[in-house]
Amino acid sequence: xxxxxxxxxxxxxxxxxxxxxxxxxxxxxxxxxxxxxxxxxxxxxxxxxxxxxxxxxxxxxxxxxxxxxxxxxxxxxxxxxxxxxxxxxxxxxxxxxxxxxxxxxxxxxxxxx
Amino acid sequence: xxxxxxxxxxxxxxxxxxxxxxxxxxxxxxxxxxxxxxxxxxxxxxxxxxxxxxxxxxxxxxxxxxxxxxxxxxxxxxxxxxxxxxxxxxxxxxxxxxxxxxxxxxxxxxx
Numbered sequence: 001x002x003x004x005x006x007x008x009x010x011x012x013x014x015x016x017x018x019x020x021x022x023x024x025x026x027x028x029x030x031x032x033x034x035x036x037x038x039x040x041x042x043x044x045x046x047x048x049x050x051x052x053x054x055x056x057x058x059x060x061x062x063x064x065x066x067x068x069x070x071x072x073x074x075x076x077x078x079x080x081x082x083x084x085x086x087x088x089x090x091x092x093x094x095x096x097x098x099x100x101x102x103x104x105x106x107x108x109x110x111x112x113x
Numbered sequence: 114x115x116x117x118x119x120x121x122x123x124x125x126x127x128x129x130x131x132x133x134x135x136x137x138x139x140x141x142x143x144x145x146x147x148x149x150x151x152x153x154x155x156x157x158x159x160x161x162x163x164x165x166x167x168x169x170x171x172x173x174x175x176x177x178x179x180x181x182x183x184x185x186x187x188x189x190x191x192x193x194x195x196x197x198x199x200x201x202x203x204x205x206x207x208x209x210x211x212x213x214x215x216x217x218x219x220x221x222x223x224x
Contacts, residue, residue, distance in 0.1 A: 004155075006155075009153055032211050034211075034212075036215075041217075041218075042217060042218075043117075043203060043215035043216050043217045043218055044156075044203070044205075044215040045215070046212055049211065049212065051211065090155055090156065094211045099144050099163075099207055099209060099210075099211065099213075100146075100158060100171070101156075101158075101213060103155035103156040103157075104155050105153050105154055105155045106153070106155050
């Protein structure tokens, strides 16, 4: 069975500092992988996704993620945090049967001025 | 396009009461999903549908029922609400590709 693990339920960063959110997956075959963001009192919106091809994926709002098969990881980064990045971030893997997503537990990001 | 909409946005129930949550999408998507979101647990799949007239169980289906009578609508029912069903419920849809589009959520409290 697929599973997704996000290390750290809360991350606090200073404005302008690097944002690093960790995600590891377990799967018998490399899955499609996603990062979603949830702003307060809103639904989830897609930040970026990895399907095939280039392992460094760029998303919206300056975020990017790198798929590393050898480490079964898909960590999300942003070089310089902005106050507007305060949100909860979810990593997810995709299973073709039923087009289902499996989500990690989420990481809440706090940005300090 | 409104995308994915959910009604109601908030609801408070007493234990044992029933209710139905409505999800509607205007993107002509085949696949629709209901999730619940609880702190530290991410989103967990309750039920899903791969097309009009079909439904299937997800990870946490107990205590919930669903129906997909029309392609654009996916209903989630709680027949006898329990405090353990206090959660935020999200609906999502997709055309059959990998990306799912989410509604704004319904916050349900069961007293």
